[in-house]
Amino acid sequence: EVQLVESGGGLVQPGRSLRLSCAASGFTFDDYAMHWVRQAPGKGLEWVSGITWNGDSVGYADSVKGRFTISRDNAKKSLYLQMNSLRTDDTAFYYCSKDLGWGLAATMFEYWGQGILVTVSS
């Protein structure tokens, strides 16, 4: 059974940093691209960032480019999102998601975690 478990969320002040983690199990982690998708309370889904199976290529939404960094550790079967210079509009549930494929092309989000809440507020 595929499982994706996010951790590291919480309340943080504007301008500060936070690092999210996602622990994966139930599939061959290093065969697939991985993503972060977020959802502000009461709003729709927004893709945040993605990374290829080996980490050689990454992509970011314009809204987080230059502030967020995605990474992965295949040995630990873990995905990360380093979030710097956080803003109040970054407040959202953050979901870890497994791609159908290994690259960042024709991506479909096949499995989702339960999400972790990040609240940016003073």
Added chain:
Amino acid sequence: QVVLTQSPSASASLGASVKLTCTLISGHINYAIAWHQQQPEKGPRFLMKVNNDGTHNKGDGIPDRFSGSSSGAERYLTISSLQSEDAADYYCQTWNTDVGGVFGGGTKLTVL
């Protein structure tokens, strides 16, 4: 830039069928899309991928009541024999090399 358009809401009676629509913007009508279901207070769940030729590939454990189809720029999700647990938000999603992941605004389905 790829845009996906969905009606904000839909409703149908228990036991009936409903067809949800996701429309691709002109110039991108050959894109495949995915349908995702999000029940209240839960994370999203992948339902299926729908190709531009109408073929679809369902996710693990998705009941036969859920099916996908396509016509031109439109991608459809049909749910038959509606059950109370089908009340949820439904999002279509695709990918564009320039902008990355793209989601429609979602359709809130009410089961009467």
